[in-house]
Amino acid sequence: MTGHDLVSFFKTKYPENTAYEWDHVGLQVGRLNQKINGILIALDITEAVIEEAIKNNCNTIISHHPFLFHPLKKINLDTPKGALIEKIIQHQLMIYAAHTNYDVGHPGMNQMLADKIGLTETDVLDVDENGIGMGRIGTIAPLSLDDFINHVKNQLDLKHVHLISHHDDKIIQKVAISGGSGSSHMMAAKKKKADIYLTGDVTYHTALECLELKLRVLDIGHYAESHFKTALKEELIAFGIKGPIETATVEVSPFKLK
Numbered sequence: 001m002t003g004h005d006l007v008s009f010f011k012t013k014y015p016e017n018t019a020y021e022w023d024h025v026g027l028q029v030g031r032l033n034q035k036i037n038g039i040l041i042a043l044d045i046t047e048a049v050i051e052e053a054i055k056n057n058c059n060t061i062i063s064h065h066p067f068l069f070h071p072l073k074k075i076n077l078d079t080p081k082g083a084l085i086e087k088i089i090q091h092q093l094m095i096y097a098a099h100t101n102y103d104v105g106h107p108g109m110n111q112m113l114a115d116k117i118g119l120t121e122t123d124v125l126d127v128d129e130n131g132i133g134m135g136r137i138g139t140i141a142p143l144s145l146d147d148f149i150n151h152v153k154n155q156l157d158l159k160h161v162h163l164i165s166h167h168d169d170k171i172i173q174k175v176a177i178s179g180g181s182g183s184s185h186m187m188a189a190k191k192k193k194a195d196i197y198l199t200g201d202v203t204y205h206t207a208l209e210c211l212e213l214k215l216r217v218l219d220i221g222h223y224a225e226s227h228f229k230t231a232l233k234e235e236l237i238a239f240g241i242k243g244p245i246e247t248a249t250v251e252v253s254p255f256k257l258k
C-alpha cells in the first residue's frame with residue numbers, strides 16, 4: 001500500500017478536480033511512492049496531530065483542512081508552520097488533504113452531516129455554474145427552534161453554537177446545511193425556503209445580512225466537521241485501503257465558551 005493507493009481511492013470517490021478552484025487538495029507534503037505504515041485521519045494538521053501520528057506509527061495523515069493553503073514564500077523553521085514542516089519531513093510523513101472535493105462528493109461531508117442530524121428527502125443545496133453541488137437541504141420531523149438546536153448539539157456533539165434569528169417562535173422542519181464556511185450558499189438556503197441554515201464561520205456582518213434577509217442561521221463551526229473522520233475511515237476500509245487506519249483523538253475545538 002503506497003500513496004498511489006490513496007490517490008486511486010480519491011480518484012474514484014472524491015476526485016481532486018472536483019475541488020473548488022481556490023482550493024489545494026491532494027498530496028501536500030511527502031512522496032506518493034512511500035509505503036503506508038498507517039493512516040491517521042484528522043480535521044487539521046497541528047503539532048498535536050503530528051505527534052499523535054508519530055506515536056501511533058502512522059506515516060500518513062489525511063486532513064480535511066489543507067495544511068498548505070496560502071502560498072509559502074519561505075520556510076522559516078523558527079515559525080510554528082516551519083517547525084511543523086520540519087517535523088513532517090524529518091519523520092517522513094505524507095500529508096494529504098481532502099477538502100472541497102470531499103465536501104461536494106457523495107456521501108462526503110454534507111450528506112454525512114445531514115444523516116447525522118436525521119434529515120430525510122435530502123437534495124443538493126446549491127449547484128454552481130460548473131455543475132458542482134454544495135450542501136444539502138432536507139426535512140426533519142417538526143421541532144421547536146430550541147428543541148432543534150438541542151438535537152443538533154447532541155447529534156453533532158457540540159458544546160455551543162451561534163444562532164442568528166429574526167424570530168425564535170418557529171417550528172423547524174426544512175433544514176439546509178453546508179459544513180465549513182458556507183456563507184456563500186446562504187442565498188440558496190433562502191431561495192429554497194429553509195427554516196434554518198446550518199453552516200460555520202459566519203462573520204458579524206454576514207450575520208446582520210442574514211437578519212435582513214430573514215434567513216435563520218445556526219453557526220455550528222468547523223469543528224462539527226470532525227465527524228468526517230469516522231465516515232472517511234469506513235469508506236477507506238470498504239474500498240480496500242489497508243490500515244491501520246486511525247482517527248485523531250487529540251483534536252478539540254479551538255473555541256472555549258467563557
Ligand SMILES: [Zn+2]
Pocket residue numbers: 065179180181222225
Ligand atoms: Zn471546515
